[in-house]
Amino acid sequence: MAKEDLPEEENPFDPRRNDALLGHEEAEKVIVDAWNSKRMHHAWLLCGPKGVGKATLAYRMARFILSGGGNNAGAGLFGEQNDGLYVDPEDPVARRIAGGGHGDLKVIERQYDDKKKRLQGEITVASVRTVGNFMSKTSAEGGWRIVIVDAADELNRNAANAILKVLEEPPANAMMILVAHHPGRLLPTIRSRCRRLNLGPLQDHQVVDLLGRYCPDMDLGARDALSGLAEGSIGRALQLHEVGGLELYTELVGIIAALPNADVAAQHKFAERFSPADKDAAFATITELMHWWLARMIRFAATGQAPREVVDGELPAMQRMAAAQPLDQWLEVWEKINELMGATRGLHLDRKQALLNAFFMLEETMRT
The missing domain is CATH 3.40.50.300 (P-loop containing nucleotide triphosphate hydrolases)
Known part of the structure; x- marks a missing residue:
């Protein structure tokens, strides 16, 4: 609820x-x-x-x-x-x-x-x-x-x-x-x-404890994963939980992890979910999560320090992306995707097409 x-x-x-x-x-x-x-x-x-x-x-x-x-x-x-x-x-x-x-x-x-x-x-x-x-x-x-x-x-x-x-x-x-x-x-x-x-970010175990209080039916694995997505913010963790953010993130990572061998059908099915007019909050969440994932990948490419793996498969995907192109290429793609998502929200453009274009940009960059 x-x-x-x-x-x-x-x-x-x-x-x-x-x-x-x-x-x-x-x-x-x-x-x-x-x-x-x-x-x-x-x-x-x-x-x-x-x-x-x-x-x-x-x-x-x-x-x-x-x-x-x-x-x-x-x-x-x-x-x-x-x-x-x-x-x-x-x-x-x-x-x-x-x-x-x-x-x-x-x-x-x-x-x-x-x-x-x-x-x-x-x-x-x-x-x-x-x-x-x-x-x-x-x-x-x-x-x-x-x-x-x-x-x-x-x-x-x-x-x-x-x-x-x-x-x-x-x-x-x-x-x-x-x-x-x-x-x-x-x-x-x-x-x-x-x-x-x-007031600084909370520690992961504190977010997990608070999620247990607010969402007593949530299992420990989901609470732990949400704490990773939340980066010390119980407010963000609860917000993500309300819109199914962990499930969205898991699907997003699965699609990105398949690149450059794109599963086009899976991409279309995923992007279609955000087309209805009442999916503003869900679209804002998925664009935020995509932005966050790419920022972590770029940070990993720049520093070599592996981030915490929130869901299975995201670290190998980051490693493949980081190795595929120089850092400046990924920074350019990150900026283009952010601009695309911002324009889509601000100008009420086709959300499904925006997400498909973002996946295509990632795929083409990996293939180049």
Whole structure:
């Protein structure tokens, strides 16, 4: 079952109610130490790759602070004692945050566009116009006022300037938590006014453990393979699982491994799956996976360091490709395929033909 099909109160992936965070104990300690020393900064910038737990940490901070310091003696993810930011999910504050009904927490994120039937591409100034007024009000429950911006690198210029104005004159007992996948896109003046915490990729075993929590019916082999595809991002692993990414990747590797002796029928059958109009997510996934596989092959060709083999047969295929042509040839092909897939998505071109053309480029390069 995909996460969007779950009833909201049962969705374990939503950081508003997710109490599972692994691998970022040092970041939590920094926050707890600041709280205990009464030196909480008015603005925090949580940086790192997508899907590693930044938003989850932001909501853990909010639960902790709005509950007056959390439940430090509570149990952690797997029953261990936890002196971090843990707050019992049944705590009244945690329940109100999970339901979006806490009066001292405001969340800024991209809004849904009813006309285009999708999320807006950026956070607009209309979404942040009330932030200053919200933060300057007296707390509804006598504590802090908190604003979470997820993600701050999605703010457009006017929205970013509105956020900056609040950061320049922070009210007392008010905090802004900015989540950023690409902090370099933020205004330098915003970055300079925040205390920055960098969250790195998770270790493979941590992704495997979290997959076991979120997807208890998934066998260990699939969890291990998904952790390899995810490269330290539990968010990416879950996203791939929702669209059958591991199965797609296994088929993709099988087609590439057959080159240069192409199985044309298999290629057509595979590419046909992405033709229907409702296969946008699947096509985006397969183009991303193809890009990722080729990037790993090129890195292997350049360094000689064999990558982790996620599915059987991909390393021998990389070895054959790397030996077939010089590195600059593969870089050129990689760029052409990326341009082709980008144009196909942007201009709504024939997806099946785009994939067949990509396979043909790979085959011809190996034969040349």
